[in-house]
Amino acid sequence: MPKLELQGVVKRFGDRTVCDGINLTVDEGQMVCLIGASGSGKSTLLRCINLLEPIEDGAIFLDGEDISIPGLNPQSVRARIGIVFQSFNLFPHMTALENVMLAPRRVRGLTRAELQPEVEALFARFGLADRMHNYPDQLSGGQQQRVAIVRALAMQPEVMLFDEITSALDPQLVGEVLDVLLMLKKQGMTMVMATHEMGFAREAADKICFLDSGRIIEEGPPEAVFDHPSHQTTQAFLARALK
């Protein structure tokens, strides 16, 4: 049974169809990279998986359980699926530590003291031990994005979604964030990421999905998609992206 499965997911904003019948399976511990031009529906798809956007048609399964039933309380699902955004979205009025502790305290019902060892270990693991008490505006973009990842991980999610998390970073800061993803992969985290980092996708992904106009028009292992794209649109996109 796949960890995460999407069947014919359709998402519309008004007259505009952003996801047009997407099928996708993600196995436990797999890293799936969504690539494609801006506006091809990658971000929206991730937001749909996290139930931030209700879907019009189709279904989403987590461990074989339909999580897209209309009217289902999304809270428990979101606690199991973490998401990290392009623009970090840290809470500016809280320190890094408070950012990370908020959801476990509220949702998992733990006290600060109970969380302290676990959270400190997370900060240490991602090289942020001395940044715990800083506010977001005192951190670099790379640090902020790593705190955002720690914040999502503190909920102990089963699946992590990454929405172009390096796109807003200065080039020299991209590496430190991608390294974090490699660490997570090594630990066996199931991950879906939308990215423009083709080099990274090729190196690290287990599966590449190429999206165009809300459909996955090509998918497969990185070598197959990058080296022998069968679809003309994919070829054109890769030619531009890898130039």
Added chain:
Amino acid sequence: MTRRERYEAHQRRRSLVIATISTVTVVAAIYFLVPLAPGWSKVQQSFFNGETLVKTFPKLLEAFRINVMIFLWSAPAIAVLGLLIALARDAKSPALFPLRIFGAAFTDIFRGVPVILTVYLIGFGIPGLGLPRPWNSPYIWGSLALILTYSAYVAEIFRSGIDSVHHSQRAAALSLGLSERQVMRDVVLPQAIRNVVPSQMNMLIALQKDVSLLSFIGPVEIFRQAGVFKSLLANFTPYVGAAIIFLIVTIPATRYADHLMARQMRERR
């Protein structure tokens, strides 16, 4: 010193000289020309009578304590009620629909009616229903009138503050599994409130002045006390005294609000 620095230093000196000259000219013109007006001696006698000012100032200051008192208990009530109204107006659940309608009607009514009318209607009207003392006190109902009116404005400011928090903050909080309530309480409101502190400071300053409207229904605060002196002495100087007392309080408060506003502008940039 580079060529450019020399040029800029020269420009700075030049603007300083021009600013000084023009300020001195304006002040001198007011100082020398106004007394030349034919009615000046009478105006001075009526509005700027030193003797009257000295005689009435201590009692005005004492009356101002009533203003401060009313202000001190009204302001927290306004903050709480204003926030509740703002939240009621943004309530999404259909069960809370009446609350939304109420919130909208509340802000429409109390922002639409002049404060003085509300003070009269509530200050005399509700006690007129036959409440026993001390529950019919004009202090209570007059304060309530201020609280209702100001809550309506303050609620709108809170709402604009809530709107000013980027929706991505809400999305981030929701994605962590927080409930709508928790998102509002822990993520949106703290930022919203911080964003509107300068605007709310201005409301506080306005409130401090509007406390005087309670004088119409009995309390002898500074404005009424000045009016009593004016009538007895047939002289407007006590009003100038009252204005001075208000300015002593409101100028620093206004400066502070402007400072907060400027700081916020810098941070946003």
Added chain:
Amino acid sequence: MSKTLTIAASTVLFLSTAAYAQDQCAAGKTLTDGKFTIATGNPAYYPWVLDDAPESGEGFEAAVAYAVAEEMGFAADDVVWVRSSFDEAIQPGAKEFDVNMQQYSITPERDQVIDFSTPYYTAPMAVLVSPNSTETAPTLEALKGLQWGAVGSTTAVPKLASIIQPDSDPLLYGDNADVNAAMSANQIDAALFDLPTALFLSAVMIEGSKVIGQFPADENDNPDHFGMLMEEGNPLKACVDEALAALMANGKLADIEAKWLQDTTGVPLIK
């Protein structure tokens, strides 16, 4: 012949109008030549002016105004009424009226800024109590314990402080109507007014209220003499004073008072 007649006729006409206006003290001293502009309150209250219509000459001050005007040589048609507040009356600069009549008490402080005519009425201060307090004894001791109210711009305020010295701070209002509202809302037990106003309020405005006493004139260190208010240094003052003196001498003022102001002897003196 006809020319002579015309000249004669116009001479007579000229002389008669001139005699009517020019012989009089007030000629050339009023705001508008040949008109006498009198200000009253907005609104003007009974029994000083009836139905807020001073033009009718009904009500004590309206009647006094027309009597003074007549005495000064103005026809009733030449009297022009305007409205003013106390603030307008004392502000520096040109006035919109020749005289202003709205129960202004003459005080030395006010007299420094504006001119008053000789008094046209002397009003004792009286105590009006709310329906709940009608049993209060007319003694200073009993009055101290009441919650007091007054119109903030009147001389009732210093009188309250100096004579009654109430236990709790009085509440002050902008005009009679607001005192009335406060008394109806049971926010005050008692209010201090000039006697005619107090009698009117108790009889007509506040059901169940009562005038329980008046202050004897001699116990008043400064009894309330009502005077017509004029701009400081107004040359008309001499004419107005002259007219008032004449009305007092010939008993007309007393007649007007008897007609419009109630007999006040029934109200007990406060001890």
